[in-house]
Amino acid sequence: LNHESAQKYGNPVPVMNPQNSEMSDLRPSLLHGMLSTISRNIKVKEKNLRLFEIGHVFKKLNENKIKGFEDFTEEEHILFALTGNSIENEWGQQEKKYDFYDLKGFVNESLKNIYLDNLISYSYNNSRNVHLEYSYDIIYQKNVLAVGGKVIKSLLKEYDIEQEVYVFDFNISKLKEIKPGTKRFSELLKYPKIIRDFAFVVDNNIDSSVIIDTIKNTGSKLLKNIKLFDIFESGSLGEGKKSLAYQLEFYDENRTLTEEEVEKDFWKIIEEIKTKHKAQLRG
Structure with a gap:
């Protein structure tokens, strides 16, 4: 060039x-x-x-x-x-x-x-x-x-x-430096999943992956999957703010979960995000 x-x-x-x-x-x-x-x-x-x-x-x-x-x-x-x-x-x-x-x-x-x-x-x-x-x-x-x-x-x-x-x-x-693992068959899940979602208002400089790391580190072994499904930016949220919405998937391969244990894990994650990232729970 x-x-x-x-x-x-x-x-x-x-x-x-x-x-x-x-x-x-x-x-x-x-x-x-x-x-x-x-x-x-x-x-x-x-x-x-x-x-x-x-x-x-x-x-x-x-x-x-x-x-x-x-x-x-x-x-x-x-x-x-x-x-x-x-x-x-x-x-x-x-x-x-x-x-x-x-x-x-x-x-x-x-x-x-x-x-x-x-x-x-x-x-x-x-x-x-x-x-x-x-x-x-x-x-x-x-x-x-x-x-x-x-x-x-x-x-x-x-x-x-x-x-x-x-x-x-x-x-x-x-x-080329990554060595992917071998794919193995996993038995189909016999017990129902429980889905929860939440959205937080955070500072614009907070990356969505940082929130995901906090969720992973705070959640128990019942939390299997985390998905970011919405990013919303608007002046109505406040100057320098954005909204991040996540879906959390809970299940156990060997039994049906109770609402109480999922709620306990769910709210523990919420409180940790609010404290660690000065986030505000929406809705």
């Missing part, structure tokens, strides 16, 4: 003897190439696209002159992109555009195929990638493996793209 383009996507590594000014820096991201490809396709009337690219990206670790391999990183990434319509306007069905949930569903299915869906967690709208909105990160043991979301309009405008584009960037180098 040329230096001006490369700088938009990270701290680029300069080439010692570039052939020309358009090839002065190694690419710090796959996004520039993906948006250029989408732009070219749209200009020839190919507007409904599902694309991917695999390649290496390079980033300087500091502002000093590069003296050795320890001064920059080289990582392999795969970038997925969705744009245009997922369903065309035909008899019996209405046109539907790709959206954030199409992207998330595609990514989740990909994780299931490599047996990682039960090993990772999610963080919403906390990405440091300035080119994305409605973003979410995939996290494994506190390390970000991937980040995706909706590309901001100001960046799309630079590539003459007027339709929404959704991308997801996986760090393959980090994925």
